[in-house]
Amino acid sequence: MKVNALFFLVLLGLLAQACGQTGPLYLPDSPPPVYVPKTSPAEEQ
Structure with a gap:
């Protein structure tokens, strides 16, 4: 019983960690200049 509870707590923690991961999910076409x-x-001479 304790192993199942620990497994589900770890699973819940991993799922909660993924919450809020927003933003562009792609690579930009070209790097910024x-x-x-x-x-x-004075430096040329």
């Missing part, structure tokens, strides 16, 4: 700073004229 990366900012590359331009070099200043």
Whole structure:
């Protein structure tokens, strides 16, 4: 009896942990652009 109760408590905990997992469930098509700073004229010399 105790094993069954423990199993169901663990199962209930795992199910409750999944609650609230919202958001996009897909990978974006392309990565966001990366900012590359331009070099200043003082750095070019």
